[in-house]
Amino acid sequence: MTPFTTLTAIAVPMDEANLDTNQLCPTRFNKVPRGPKYREVLFYDQRFTTDGKLTDYMLNRAPYDQAGIIVADRNFGCGSSRETAVYALYEFGIRCVIAPSFGDIFAANCAKNGLLALTLSEETCAGLRRQLHEKKGATLTVDLAAQTATDVAGGVHPFDIHPVRKRCLLEGLDDIARTLQYQNEIVTFESSYRKSRPWLNVQGGR
Amino acid sequence: MALTLFDKIWDAHHVLTEEGESLLYVDVALAQENTSHAFVALEKAQRGVARPQQVFAFTDHYVPTTGRARGIDGIPVAEIRNMVVQLQAMAHKHGITLFGIDNPDQGIMHIVPPEQGIIQPGLVVIGNDSHTSTHGAFGSLAYGVGASEFAHVLATQTLWQRKPGTMRITIDGELGFGVAAKDVILALIAHIGVDGATGHAIEYAGSAIRALSMEGRMTVCNMSIEAGGRVGLMAPDDKTYAWMDGRPYAPKGKAWEQGLDFWRSLTSDPGARFDKEVNLDAAQIAPTVTWGISPEHALPVTGRVPDPAQETDEKKRGEYQVALDYMDLKPGMDLRDIRLDRVFIGSCTNARIEDLRAAAEVAKRGKAVVTTWVVPGSMSVKRQAEKEGLDQVFLKAGFEWRDPGCSMCTAINGDHLQPGERCASTSNRNFRNRQGPGGRTHLVSPAMAAAAALKGRLTDVRELLK
Numbered sequence: 222m223t224p225f226t227t228l229t230a231i232a233v234p235m236d237e238a239n240l241d242t243n244q245l246c247p248t249r250f251n252k253v254p255r256g257p258k259y260r261e262v263l264f265y266d267q268r269f270t271t272d273g274k275l276t277d278y279m280l281n282r283a284p285y286d287q288a289g290i291i292v293a294d295r296n297f298g299c300g301s302s303r304e305t306a307v308y309a310l311y312e313f314g315i316r317c318v319i320a321p322s323f324g325d326i327f328a329a330n331c332a333k334n335g336l337l338a339l340t341l342s343e344e345t346c347a348g349l350r351r352q353l354h355e356k357k358g359a360t361l362t363v364d365l366a367a368q369t370a371t372d373v374a375g376g377v378h379p380f381d382i383h384p385v386r387k388r389c390l391l392e393g394l395d396d397i398a399r400t401l402q403y404q405n406e407i408v409t410f411e412s413s414y415r416k417s418r419p420w421l422n423v424q425g426g427r
Numbered sequence: 428m429a430l431t432l433f434d435k436i437w438d439a440h441h442v443l444t445e446e447g448e449s450l451l452y453v454d455v456a457l458a459q460e461n462t463s464h465a466f467v468a469l470e471k472a473q474r475g476v477a478r479p480q481q482v483f484a485f486t487d488h489y490v491p492t493t494g495r496a497r498g499i500d501g502i503p504v505a506e507i508r509n510m511v512v513q514l515q516a517m518a519h520k521h522g523i524t525l526f527g528i529d530n531p532d533q534g535i536m537h538i539v540p541p542e543q544g545i546i547q548p549g550l551v552v553i554g555n556d557s558h559t560s561t562h563g564a565f566g567s568l569a570y571g572v573g574a575s576e577f578a579h580v581l582a583t584q585t586l587w588q589r590k591p592g593t594m595r596i597t598i599d600g601e602l603g604f605g606v607a608a609k610d611v612i613l614a615l616i617a618h619i620g621v622d623g624a625t626g627h628a629i630e631y632a633g634s635a636i637r638a639l640s641m642e643g644r645m646t647v648c649n650m651s652i653e654a655g656g657r658v659g660l661m662a663p664d665d666k667t668y669a670w671m672d673g674r675p676y677a678p679k680g681k682a683w684e685q686g687l688d689f690w691r692s693l694t695s696d697p698g699a700r701f702d703k704e705v706n707l708d709a710a711q712i713a714p715t716v717t718w719g720i721s722p723e724h725a726l727p728v729t730g731r732v733p734d735p736a737q738e739t740d741e742k743k744r745g746e747y748q749v750a751l752d753y754m755d756l757k758p759g760m761d762l763r764d765i766r767l768d769r770v771f772i773g774s775c776t777n778a779r780i781e782d783l784r785a786a787a788e789v790a791k792r793g794k795a796v797v798t799t800w801v802v803p804g805s806m807s808v809k810r811q812a813e814k815e816g817l818d819q820v821f822l823k824a825g826f827e828w829r830d831p832g833c834s835m836c837t838a839i840n841g842d843h844l845q846p847g848e849r850c851a852s853t854s855n856r857n858f859r860n861r862q863g864p865g866g867r868t869h870l871v872s873p874a875m876a877a878a879a880a881l882k883g884r885l886t887d888v889r890e891l892l893k
Contacts, residue, residue, distance in 0.1 A: 238746060239621055239721050243858040248839045251461050252489075252510050266860045271846060294742075296622040299655065300858060302557040304464060304573035322625055325591075325657045326557055326571055333575030383589060385448045396575065397472045400583045403443060403450065407585055410442045410452055420678040420686035421454070421547075 222335045224393035225365055228316050230289025232361040233279065234350035240293060241300035242327060246309045248301075259305065259312035280313070284358030288313075292349045292361070293320040298327025298338075307334045317363050319370065321346050332386050335393060339363065339370060339380055348372070365391055429696035431593050432662055433628045436568040436693070440551045448587050454567075455545060456580050457536050457554035458484040458523070460510040464574035465555060465581065466517045474582040479522040481584065483545060485536035486511050486528045489840050492802050492829035498529045504841060521581075534805020534831040537561040537649065537775035541641075542807050544674025548663040548690040553580050558775050558855065560651040563660030564644035565667055566693045568628075570657055591658070592702035594627040595695075598635040600709035605889035607785060608643030609777055609853065609872035611635070611707075612650040613715040617725040619705055624656030627703060630695060631661045635709035641670040642781035649776045650855050653722040662694040716762055716885050717857045717870040719750035724857070726762065728875065728887045734758035753859055754867050755847075762885050765869065769850040770799040770880040771862070772826075772873055774836035777853035778804030782873040783812045787820040789877035792891055795825040799880040800842075802834040826880065838862045851879035 250262045261268075267278045279285045291297075291310075297320040298306060307330045310318070316336055321343040323331075331338040341349070352373040353359055362371040365387060370378045388394065400407075415422060430438075442450040458465070462484070469476070476482060489510040494501040499515075502508035511528055518525035526533050532543065537558050540546045548566035552559060555577040562569035570586065580586055596619075598611065616623070629651050631644075639647065644661055651659025668687060671677045678686045713727035726733075735747040735758060751758065756765065772778070772786050783803060801821050803809040809831060812818055818828045835842045836854035838861065844850055846865025853876050857868040869885060878888040 236745070237749065238742065241721075241856075241858045243856070243861050247860055247864070248837050251839065252463075252506055255464060255467065266864055271864060296625065296655065299621055300557065300652075300856060302555065302571045302573050303461065304575060307573070322622055324655070325625060326573060326652075329576060330573035333573070383448070384446045385587075388446075395472065396579050396587065397474060397582045400450065400579065400585060400587070406443055407450075407452070407583065411584070414439075414452060418686075418689070420682035420689075422682075 222393040222395060225316065225335050225337050225390040227362065227364045228289060229360050229362040230316065231284050231287050231358055232290035232292050232353055233285045233288040234353040235291055235293045236350060238294040239296045239299055242298055242303050242306035242324070243300055245298065245306035246303055251303055251305050253305070255308050257312055259308040262305070263309035263313040289316050290361050290363070291315055291318045292346060292353060293318060294346065295321040295343060297323050299324035302326045304330045304334070307331055307336055311336055319346060319349065332389060333396060335390065337363065337365060337390060341370065341378055341380055345378055429698040429700070431695045431699045431701065432566065432630055432660060432693055433568065433593050436549055436551065437590065439549065442585060448589055450585050451551055451588055453553050453580050453584050453586055454481060454550040455552045456482045456577070457540060457552065457559065458482060458514070458577070459487055459536050459556060460489045460514045462555045462574070462577060463510065463513050465577040468574055468578035469581050472578065472582060476521040476523065476581045477584045482523045482581065483540060484514055484518045484523050484525045485539060486514055486526065486533060487535045488833045488837055490528050490832040491840055492832050492834045492842055495528070495830040507840060532806055534807065535775045535778065535833060538779060538804035538808065541565065541645065542674065542805060544671055544677030547671065547677065547686065548667060548693050553577065553586055557652045558649050560656065560659045561645050561649040561775060563648040563651065563658060564641060566660060566663035566690070568658060568660060571652060592627040593630065594624050594656070594703040594705065595630045595632055595701040596705045596707065597633040598631070598707045598709050599633040600635055601638070602635060602709045602712060605714055605874065605892055606712055607872040607874060608639055608646040610712050610715040611709070612647045613717065613722070613725040613870060614712045615707060616650065616654045616722045617715070618707065619654055621653060621721055621723045622655040624651065624654045627656055629654070629656040629659040630701070631659060636661060637664065640781055641666060642779040645779065646776055650722070653855060663690050714872065714875050714888055716875065718754065718756060718762060719747070720753050720857055720859050721750070722855070722857060722870065724750055725870070728762055728885060730762055732756045732758055732760045732762065763887060765885045766849070767797050767851050767879055767883055767885070768848040769844060770795070770797055770876050771835045771850055771852040771854065772800065772876045773802030773804070773834050774854035775804065775833070776855045777873050778802060778808065780808050780811050782853065783808065783817050786873040786877040787817040789874050789881070789888060789891055790824040790826060791820050793824065793881035795880040796883040797880060799826040800829055800835065801826050802829045803831050805831050835862055851876050851885060
């Protein structure tokens with residue numbers, strides 16, 4: 222996973238609350254193998270007509286076709302657990318989504334793919350979006366180590382992030398490798414767990 | 428200390444904590460065709476499946492709902508067929524039990540595992556699908572996860588989690604005539620919002636929940652995610668044990684007795700504290716329908732489409748306008764005047780035998796005036812329905828009786844709405860384009876769906892059942 226340290230990028234404001242993962246990646250694209258094709262998939266049904274022509278949706282046009290940050294409203298990424306929603310954001314070039322809240326599964330999926338799901342208050346997010354509407358194509362800066370987001374006017378907004386999530390993003394850590402350090406603990410746990418629950422050891426099936 | 432049911436299961440699976448994140452031991456993992464992304468990640472990490480006997484795979488999202496006698500060859504589109512073939516190959520390669528396309532017990536990943544007795548109280552269940560919360564109906568801790576977390580479970584049989592908050596939703600009282608579990612969960616989501624339970628594990632409690640059948644409880648837990656809750660669970664009781672008894676993977680004899688002794692301890696202790704409490708009066712819940720593009724856009728069927736102009740909150744006004752434009756509805760119109768093109772009865776929310784019985788009870792009172800599909804949740808549900816003659820009731824009413832799968836809920840197996848079509852659906856999401864590009868979805872209970880089929884518009888089922 223590519224580490225996330227600092228990011229200065231064009232930020233696109235999305236005012237609609239509850240943008241679900243079906244919008245980020247329509248279901249029919251879930252079967253696409255991970256790769257650059259996902260750039261096209263992001264918000265596909267907004268960006269393309271039914272016969273595959275580009276619409277004038279904001280992500281199709283400069284400056285937002287170069288966006289690296291989305292500033293959204295509450296509950297971004299709610300709905301389906303599809304990680305393809307994160308693949309689509311990532312391939313489009315989005316490395317950070319700022320919102321008042323996220324779907325729980327989506328936030329976890331972001332962290333596993335080097336994408337920062339950054340939580341700021343509803344008022345702060347609304348303020349950021351207002352600035353971005355006024356100054357189209359403006360950039361925001363996110364510094365993960367310092368846990369700050371700097372807005373268009375130079376205002377600095379500190380944010381909270383769980384220490385493990387922060388470390389994994391900063392170092393681009395692979396989760397499986399992290400867990401396998403604890404292989405002995407897992408095996409010991411499993412053996413006493415199974416001993417205490419003998420009914421789970423029954424072979425089932427037809 | 429008084430513990431919640433959630434705490435008890437969490438503590439029993441807690442391997443260790445690192446910087447406030449806990450490693451949980453996983454009992455059962457559930458895969459589907461889209462899990463291909465997790466298998467790719469697993470191979471990239473050069474890992475195998477740690478405990479293949481605890482992993483089960485289901486072909487459900489991509490299987491066709493007709494022409495199943497031909498098995499895999501009956502899938503005309505190569506890319507769709509390939510998803511089913513890939514899962515088969517992965518299951519074979521890693522020694523995972525597969526409920527494949529021609530398995531006599533094939534069906535949806537949230538319907539088959541309980542039927543098979545794979546889901547038991549007190550387990551940690553991980554599924555590569557957000558509706559995994561369904562299995563909380565048995566008093567298990569069931570998380571939906573994405574591909575990376577699922578690959579992690581496959582490689583290590585564990586999952587890193589931060590402890591969520593706890594939220595108890597107590598629904599007391601008696602449900603009214605014609606009101607089903609689906610109405611309960613839709614009304615609840617309308618009440619607390621689609622992010623009402625975000626960051627929380629829900630425990631459902633109260634006399635109305637206890638009075639639900641296991642099928643009804645699964646319907647409620649299934650849509651926890653639509654309220655923002657990754658996990659939704661209920662204490663097991665005698666209904667749970669009666670439902671499980673004798674199923675293929677359920678313990679037998681002495682092991683069953685041992686399990687039972689333990690399962691009976693799986694309740695929240697008196698005095699256990701929850702971070703949030705919500706109470707709902709069952710008697711106030713009406714047959715409910717969604718009018719918009721979010722599951723929280725739900726109202727009693729006797730209501731009217733909201734008028735954005737009447738909204739004082741500017742944000743709500745904008746949101747409602749977007750919803751009305753997409754749904755092509757007029758503000759203030761009676762919900763029962765909404766005309767439909769299609770009806771879909773199926774999905775992991777509402778395709779169990781009780782759902783089909785409820786739909787058939789209505790279907791026998793008339794004839795469908797719009798194209799109506801019934802897609803049972805599993806082969807086992809299908810067999811039972813045919814034994815009871817429900818298939819004949821549906822066919823006589825002009826409904827189509829199809830083969831099990833996710834079908835037009837997730838709309839990727841080739842079953843989907845045409846642009847602009849409007850559908851009353853027993854599924855779980857009314858998101859834009861969910862049932863096909865340009866499709867419009869109204870979420871309803873199975874009985875309400877059948878009523879809609881007979882009338883060609885959203886209908887108060889109570890008037891048909893009178």
